[in-house]
Amino acid sequence: MLEKDSLDALRAALERLDAGFRDLPEIAGAAGAPGAEGIGAILGEVADRLTDNYPYFHPLYAGQMLKPPHPVARAAYALAQWINPNNHALDGGRASSAMEKEAVAEIARVYGWREPAPLAHLCGGGTMANLEALWVAGQLHPGKAVVASSQAHYTHGRIGAVLGLPFETIPADRFGRLDADALAERLARDEPSRVGTIVATLGTTATGSVDPLPRILELARRHGVRVHADAAYGGYFGLAGNLAAGARAAYDRIGEADSIVVDPHKHGLQPYGCGCVLFRDASVGRFYKHDSPYTYFTSGELHLGEISLECSRPGAAAVALWATQRLLPLVRGGAFAAGLESCRAAALDLFARLRGDARFVTAFEPELDIVVWAVRGSERRVSASASGCSARARAVFAEAARRGLHLALAELPADFFALDSAGIARDAERITCLRSVLMKPEHREWVDRIWGVLVEATGAA
Numbered sequence: 001m002l003e004k005d006s007l008d009a010l011r012a013a014l015e016r017l018d019a020g021f022r023d024l025p026e027i028a029g030a031a032g033a034p035g036a037e038g039i040g041a042i043l044g045e046v047a048d049r050l051t052d053n054y055p056y057f058h059p060l061y062a063g064q065m066l067k068p069p070h071p072v073a074r075a076a077y078a079l080a081q082w083i084n085p086n087n088h089a090l091d092g093g094r095a096s097s098a099m100e101k102e103a104v105a106e107i108a109r110v111y112g113w114r115e116p117a118p119l120a121h122l123c124g125g126g127t128m129a130n131l132e133a134l135w136v137a138g139q140l141h142p143g144k145a146v147v148a149s150s151q152a153h154y155t156h157g158r159i160g161a162v163l164g165l166p167f168e169t170i171p172a173d174r175f176g177r178l179d180a181d182a183l184a185e186r187l188a189r190d191e192p193s194r195v196g197t198i199v200a201t202l203g204t205t206a207t208g209s210v211d212p213l214p215r216i217l218e219l220a221r222r223h224g225v226r227v228h229a230d231a232a233y234g235g236y237f238g239l240a241g242n243l244a245a246g247a248r249a250a251y252d253r254i255g256e257a258d259s260i261v262v263d264p265h266k267h268g269l270q271p272y273g274c275g276c277v278l279f280r281d282a283s284v285g286r287f288y289k290h291d292s293p294y295t296y297f298t299s300g301e302l303h304l305g306e307i308s309l310e311c312s313r314p315g316a317a318a319v320a321l322w323a324t325q326r327l328l329p330l331v332r333g334g335a336f337a338a339g340l341e342s343c344r345a346a347a348l349d350l351f352a353r354l355r356g357d358a359r360f361v362t363a364f365e366p367e368l369d370i371v372v373w374a375v376r377g378s379e380r381r382v383s384a385s386a387s388g389c390s391a392r393a394r395a396v397f398a399e400a401a402r403r404g405l406h407l408a409l410a411e412l413p414a415d416f417f418a419l420d421s422a423g424i425a426r427d428a429e430r431i432t433c434l435r436s437v438l439m440k441p442e443h444r445e446w447v448d449r450i451w452g453v454l455v456e457a458t459g460a461a
Helices: 006-019 036-050 071-081 094-110 126-140 155-163 180-188 213-223 245-252 282-288 315-327 335-355 386-402 443-460
Strands: 119-123 145-149 167-170 195-201 226-230 259-262 275-279 360-362 370-375 408-413 430-437
Touching (some): 006 071, 071 315, 094 119, 094 315, 126 155, 126 195, 126 259, 180 195, 195 213, 335 360, 370 386
Parallel strands (some): 145 167, 145 195, 195 226, 226 259
Antiparallel strands (some): 259 275
16 A cells, blocks of 8 residues: 555665765674664564554545655655765765755746745755744844734744744634735834734645735835745645636735745655745845854855755755656646646535535635535534534544544634524634645545545534
8 A cells, every 4th residue: 555666766776876885995884783684673663653643645634734755755865865965064965955956946946936046945844944034034124023814824923932023913814814904904003114024825724725915915015024925835836727816816926925935845745854945035145144164165165054044954855855856847737736736626626515515514615725614513413503513523523533534623713614604603703623635636536435434424423
């Protein structure tokens, strides 16, 4: 069931890698080192322990944002681990640093950033990438506030506290997007603006909603404010050809943001952790400038540690990303883009089934590949209140898992759901609902099975 086709290719690549260092003197094995039998026994224990997991790689896992790496990414990562490069300085990761620069340049081209070249690098994930983006924003607008939607990722508030920057939330509209009118009111409250940066989320964590970037850019320019696009989850969806008009308009303008974050370890098919931060103005690299008396001497070329807050970084992550993009180029109409389109098509299919079934109450049509819905009831029991729907969602969540379908729970504003038209009393301002992240292209072919188990679980819960 698990991918094994790449193992032969990995063995052949290891032999080729080993041949590249054949002129080195032989090394005696370490005294007391375990042989293959001992290592095999331990790896067997590891395999047994790892079965105590949800089947994240399988289409019946449709809960959280977990997507298996592509086989070429796994193999390339493993191959690089035989060298174990460090992409801080060229001394520690010469080949992998070059591969990182090429890989992030291809990501930059997705956003229309070609010449002049932006400043970009990989990092440990979306949190670190957003930290770097807001750190630079704070250097440019010291002491000024960062604002983001109430549906933006919670990391922005934490990052504000770490950086000593004021952080404020702007209300979301009933579609889970930043309310542009509320933003306009906030920016007009003081002049000159005490807001330094607006975070626009392209793919919120809870619902996959896409903030209205064109309007945000207009307001930012009017008030002299930076725009940071947190596209950690949805950053690749600009390549998809089946977005609705609102999301399409946002992705068509993402290149006008001052900084962008995307997580290759989500839709980019990479192992954890692999985030990417990009700055449109490469001159912000001046804020990273530092002296290091023991590194950066082997080459006059840019060492990635000179433009990164992180020091040691795994070169293997860059190698895996480079290999994946070599196999699946980031272009519209390509195989990678088709995978994203399949994910969105699966979400639209599931949403349509939910919307047409009286047992469920949908929120809004998914903009990417995340679907959220409340559980009104089954033929045996119907919930007439928001709190009752929350209890039903938790029961269906547990019953679906017992039947092999792994969903997620989310607590969202009751305003997201048409409770009144469903005859549901609003006795709570928030509602616990079911959430499905259909981020595997295979989900397109598994919607029938997912739907069948969901219906069965709802009737039994």
